[in-house]
Amino acid sequence: MAGAVVPGAMFLLQLSTQGGGGAPRSFVDLVLTSDPVTKAVLILLAVLSLLSWAIMFAKWRTFSAAEASGTNFVREFERARGMDDAMLLAQRSKPSPFTSVFSRAVQFLNDTKPALGATTDRTARLSGSQVEALRLVLDSQTGREREELSRFIPWLATVGSVSPLIGLFGTVLGVIEAFEGIATKGSGNIGAVAPGIATALIATAAALAVAIPAAFAYNVFAARLNRFDNELEGFGSELIALMVREGRI
Numbered sequence: 001m002a003g004a005v006v007p008g009a010m011f012l013l014q015l016s017t018q019g020g021g022g023a024p025r026s027f028v029d030l031v032l033t034s035d036p037v038t039k040a041v042l043i044l045l046a047v048l049s050l051l052s053w054a055i056m057f058a059k060w061r062t063f064s065a066a067e068a069s070g071t072n073f074v075r076e077f078e079r080a081r082g083m084d085d086a087m088l089l090a091q092r093s094k095p096s097p098f099t100s101v102f103s104r105a106v107q108f109l110n111d112t113k114p115a116l117g118a119t120t121d122r123t124a125r126l127s128g129s130q131v132e133a134l135r136l137v138l139d140s141q142t143g144r145e146r147e148e149l150s151r152f153i154p155w156l157a158t159v160g161s162v163s164p165l166i167g168l169f170g171t172v173l174g175v176i177e178a179f180e181g182i183a184t185k186g187s188g189n190i191g192a193v194a195p196g197i198a199t200a201l202i203a204t205a206a207a208l209a210v211a212i213p214a215a216f217a218y219n220v221f222a223a224r225l226n227r228f229d230n231e232l233e234g235f236g237s238e239l240i241a242l243m244v245r246e247g248r249i
Helices: 002-017 027-032 036-077 083-092 097-111 128-149 153-185 190-246
Strands: none
Touching: 036 083, 036 097, 036 128, 036 153, 036 190, 083 097, 083 190, 097 128, 097 190, 128 190, 153 190
């Protein structure tokens, strides 16, 4: 067992302390002494990382604000006794996807003349076809709000899927450099192959460091988006139920 461990330890020791052939000794040296294409790969990965983290922070703030204001509005809306109370509530509430859906419903009611006339028992109310049109309007507004919330989220999936391929490209270049070192020095010793292998491993590690957070964040935001979409659809149903209780439908 000892005989198997010692050669591996000696290999790592030589890889980290090699200095005879001008091999770099630190991470910065490896990056600075790498070929221009590998540097371009690392710079591209750095740009993708900054882009993905900027999207993550921006969407986290957007979702947090929308959920906080939306939760307060829905909680108060459930206690509203009629559309008039709900409209006053929407006017004093912070803007959110829920208030946008409600405002679209109010606009539809103002632009639509009830098909069923008033009677001695009930006021004028919407017909079945008008209620179906209202439902379509609410679904359309819900889709718009979902589209607004989902802006830039697909970029996280793109970064998560493309970064490993870019890192693989840098890895291949590092392996090619290692073989070129062997050909140039006419030897396969550690001094010839260490720089190229180290550069290849740096490109791989950088790609994983970019891809893993982006893929994780995409799954988190996609789940939050689906939950928010379901809540908006449920709010539309509650809005129609309020109109039924008030006699508008």
